Amino acid sequence: GAVVSQHPSRVICKSGTSVKIECRSLDFQATTMFWYRQFPKQSLMLMATSNEGSKATYEQGVEKDKFLINHASLTLSTLTVTSAHPEDSSFYICSAREGGPGDTQYFGPGTRLTVL
Amino acid sequence: EDKVVQSPLSLVVHEGDTVTLNCSYEVTNFRSLLWYKQEKKAPTFLFMLTSSGIEKKSGRLSSILDKKELFSILNITATQTGDSAIYLCAVEATGANNLFFGTGTRLTVIP
Numbered sequence: 001g002a003v004v005s006q007h008p009s010r011v012i013c014k015s016g017t018s019v020k021i022e023c024r025s026l027d028f029q030a031t032t033m034f035w036y037r038q039f040p041k042q043s044l045m046l047m048a049t050s051n052e053g054s055k056a057t058y059e060q061g062v063e064k065d066k067f068l069i070n071h072a073s074l075t076l077s078t079l080t081v082t083s084a085h086p087e088d089s090s091f092y093i094c095s096a097r098e099g100g101p102g103d104t105q106y107f108g109p110g111t112r113l114t115v116l
Numbered sequence: 117e118d119k120v121v122q123s124p125l126s127l128v129v130h131e132g133d134t135v136t137l138n139c140s141y142e143v144t145n146f147r148s149l150l151w152y153k154q155e156k157k158a159p160t161f162l163f164m165l166t167s168s169g170i171e172k173k174s175g176r177l178s179s180i181l182d183k184k185e186l187f188s189i190l191n192i193t194a195t196q197t198g199d200s201a202i203y204l205c206a207v208e209a210t211g212a213n214n215l216f217f218g219t220g221t222r223l224t225v226i227p
């Protein structure tokens with residue numbers, strides 16, 4: 001079956017630094033990738049949708065200058081949390097979709113970010 | 117290899133029917149199992165299950181976990197068209213570094 005990986009699985013950084021998280025589709029080409037943020041016992045919050053080769057579409061309230069998304073190829077999207085602060089500490093999950101809306105989204109295992 | 121398998125992949129029922137969605141898992145260091153409903157954008161949280169045999173209920177939805185047999189079911193009674201969605205099962209491993217999602221069950225409720 002389709003596999004989506006994320007790297008790193010866990011990262012701890014100091015306040016003010018930037019952190020890059022990678023999301024890869026391992027055995028299929030992902031036309032669209034999604035980035036979510038999860039809060040404990042709560043729903044996933046969609047942060048942005050990215051299509052390969054074009055700018056990401058950010059959800060309302062998500063700072064595009066703080067959460068930089070690059071979907072450089074059909075198998076790789078990156079999320080960079082710039083100038084991280086403790087309130088950015090969270091679980092970030094990506095998903096990838098091969099086709100259009102209605103196609104299955106495959107979720108990555110998530111990245112736990114802790115900002116000290 | 118850690119994995120979460122949901123069945124069926126898709127399901128079409130008529131309003132008023134009762135449905136049972138299945139989620140089986142093989143995860144090292146199991147911590148909890150979560151059910152989500154995904155309609156348009158982000159999946160919305162339904163239940164978190166950590167203990168076997170204790171049913172969680174919310175309106176017409178209920179869910180139970182069997183940690184011995186490594187599966188969970190999500191029941192929806194008296195289905196309505198608004199229940200049409202993809203239902204996702206995810207398993208959290210200890211340390212919360214990993215959240216393994218199934219591919220989901222696409223439920224369609226016909227009037």
